[in-house]
Amino acid sequence: MKKLVSLILALLMAAGLMTTALADVTAQEWSLPIVEQPIEVTGYCLQSPQGGIGNEMIAWQKYAEWTGIKVDWTDVPTDNQAETLNILFASGDLPDIIYACGLDNNTLVKYGSAGMFADLTEAYEKNAYWLQKIIEENPSLEGGLRMADGKIYAFPHLKLGDNMLTNKLFVNPNWLKAVGKEMPTNFQEFEDMLYAFRDNDANEDGDPNNEIPFIIRYNDYHFLPILYTFFGLGNRGTGHRYVDWDYENNCLRFIPTSKEFKDLLTVVHKWYADKLIDPETFQNTSSKQIVAKTTQGIVGAHGDFVTNTGSVYQDIFRCIPVMENYYGNKEYTRRSQLISSLGAFVVSGDSKYVDELVKWADYFYSPDGQILYNMGIEGVTFEFDENGKPQWKDEMIHDPNGLTLTQKRVQYMGFQSGCGAWTDETYQGAETYWTSTELMDEYKPYLPEEVWELFSPTPEEAEEMDYLWTDIQNYLNENIAKFITGDRSLDEWDKYVADIQNMDIARYMEIYTAMYNRYKGN
Amino acid sequence: MSNVTVNGKKLKGTSRRVRDRGDLAIDIGVGIILGFILLFTLYPLIYVVSCSISAPSAVLSGQVMLLPVRPTLMSYNKVFQEGTLNRGVLNSILYTAVGTGLNLLLTTIGAYALSEKRLVGRKFFSKMIMFTMMFSGGLIPTYMVVKNFGMLNTMWSIVIPNAIGVTNFMIMKNTFENSIPTELKEAACVEGASQIRIFITIVLPLSKAILAVMFMYYCVGHWNEYFNALLYITDATKQPLQVVLRKVLVANEVNEMMSDGATMTSNDRLALAEGIRYAIIVISSIPMIAMYPFFQRYFAKGVMVGAVKG
């Protein structure tokens, strides 16, 4: 009987999926516990700097009680994470759950289609009530969730909420005052402000020459996304670093060979040569350097995490409202996609408990689950206030032994990017800090009209793209840096474009377009 | 060049030479070279120790140049707070002891056997061993072999896969070949000693220096073992010191991809991580560095003169 019901449901769902682009909630709402008889499974979790999952953590113990599923956790250290995971996959003995390891689309496709990761599609459609509810409110999610073959192999780690998704620009208003300028409203004013910072003793320490007007961290998450905002590039979100939408030709645009990108390089080269950005930009690849410099009080503006400026400065730097960009358009393109990590939860192809584990993961998308995931256990780590909002207990924030909140919570629940969501309401960090949130409403009208999730390739596409992209990526890294420092003159722009074309960027974009069409079709 | 010993007795009258201008020049030259090298080497060492006892934020912002800035033992405290530290030390001592013992045993007997010039098959075995230095199965195949032998999560997975270092083996073999005179071995043979007896009673005592060197090499290798332990040992109670220390470091670092999950902490955490990094180096290297002076006496000279001549 059960089988017949499942079959009918499956047929209905299949029909439903084929006729609608929007996801319907097909699963039934379910409640704890997940299983009547307690079961035990194994799990691997990434030991991020904020800790893995220890079997002694209260939150996880409680969750095991509530669900009836006890997980025996092993930590995968972040150091040499790739080797450890590779060995795990190569040896073929996968644990039931792989959690918070940030597996990328290529890995998911490769092992999913080979059967090493369980196909979660059916179990998802049957059981994942809460995840489906989130997708109902955010339909673009579905395209990012399903792989090229239409199947689901992993549950994602999500960021929900405007603040979580919008990283903004900040400036030190004391410096503005010191050089007699107002908050910039357009590109030219911004640049003039940088010059003013450079030439005057903006930080009022007696030395007019030690200021760094604008600091940009040189890594994937910050460098290009920040610069793009000045040129209207990256208009479909930060998930796609080198591709966005070409409005003129109604197709995908490869940013690094576009005319606008040349303008970007010209301007940034000038900024670098004129010392408006840090001469050490290309070595500022980690938080370390940013923190070191901002805490010395020599930085004027930045686009980094406010918490990286130190306990003093994070309250001083204030958000810059959306400016008119280089072309006079008022827009802000630096907006992230919802799925911050797709491979946050994966089930082994050999596991006996696919349905149960899918529910185990789905719980974290529910309102109760989000609180468990972000705030811990009521009475232990947080209390509800008079508005029904969860607030950290005092001893979590002000630990008598001087531990920070993040370190303290490691004792109770850890802090992983597992299946679940960080939301504006519950996440405590740079994005939800008051200096980030105060101008959110002003930013809203200028955000991208559409933000793409990451596309997913078929295994063949993945292989071909990899083959092509390796060289192109290396070429871009090297030459963008050289154009900016002046080691390569922008007079060679045409040769640069020709080189990239010779690396068959056309074929790469062909495949990219195919992925895009599939994504849209969903 | 000070003492000549024959049959254990020191020859008088040979301890001093007439010192001439050439001697002085050499002394000065040696002094300059050594002084330069020492300075070159001493600076980073002092720097590391200073960083480990400086205020972490000073370390992070590059303020520490030579001497400690705002001295504090905070970094060390952080490391010693780690509960599994003692266990890690004990594990490391065990693995190092067993591992080094096994290393020395296998390397020495193999090197000695192949140093016998008249052994048929000598070249064959030497080549076979040398070949493994250039070609290796790689990470995953080696892991599979270790796994299939059931050694995962045991001490053996650390101690056996690298039981013989080809470089060390070759050095030892060549040392045996070059510094043990065949006449010595033949003399003993004539007196009816077996191969193994010759090895134990004659060759080993003469090879103290190289044995001491190999002991140090292997010992340090085991003590610093990190990567293999990381891969093969998942049980936290069996992890050696370096893995434990690295865990402490990582636990105090900041995840690059996310903003911190709490307010007002990134810079303090990053700073602390820097301080810890240096404290860890001091803690983990002191035992090895302190070991050497004890071994130096095996590097003394003049142990062999007179035994064969006359």
Added chain:
Amino acid sequence: MAKLHAKASLKELKKSLRTYWQLYLLLIPVVAYFVLFRYLPMVGIQIAFRDFMPRLGYWGSKWVGLKHFTRFFGSYYAERMIVNTIVLSFGTLILSFPAPVLLALCLNEVRNSKAKKIMQTITYAPHFLSTVVVVGLVASLTNINYGLINVLLKQAGVIEESINFMTKENWFRPLYIISSIWQETGWNAVVYMAALSSVDVSLYEAARVDGAGRLRSIWHVTLPCIAPTMITMLILNCGKVMNIGYEKVLLMQNDLNLAKSDVITTYVYQQGILKGQYSYSTAVNLFNSVINTMLVVTVNAISRRVSETSLW
């Protein structure tokens, strides 16, 4: 003629077995180790010619022949990587060779044994610093704002503006090699100290009788005696030329110095290991191994002709 030769070998073998049977006994565990833990894993090298998929195992994975090699050599940057690897590795090998010998010789001349112990301990201590710290030190010293090197150079009037050493491609090799010399000299000198200590003292006596001063003694007695050790070390290091450690290069590498810092091992780490492409990384490593072998065989052959020392 050949038959006689073969028979003679068999006879020799039997004689050897009879005389040296104890040595063969000693060899058994040694050979067993190599067979089980070095040769057995080599079976996995075949995945360089396959598209390895864990579930299918070695033998079940699809055979693709030279596909991975074609991919590697067809890369836009293949030539640069190979050249950089060889230059960096050989450069380090050759330039860092004299220092440990020199150090050992100098230390040998020190008469005060206490001072000698202290000096030796200091010189080999840098070996224990982690790569991250060493690169951090290099970055600190070469920093354009407060780095000691820039400060001193400016004070001495040698340069006007600070040089950003870490991002200038032409400084990559010098920085890498010098920091390697500085970190490893003391440690590498240890084996030479041991070799020096087994020099027959009566040889010095004889030299002195012949009227040689200290310098001449070193040249005619000491050096020839430790020459075998030196040559052995040289040949052994040639066998590791292509395997330049990726960690240190990766830490010193940035997008501006790639022209010189792009080496095979960092490429394999990023493309092979980080992306889980086992077959590809195995293929490239295989290429490295072949080059290493050719080098060692060549150098060993030369050494055998020129000196009496060789590895086989």
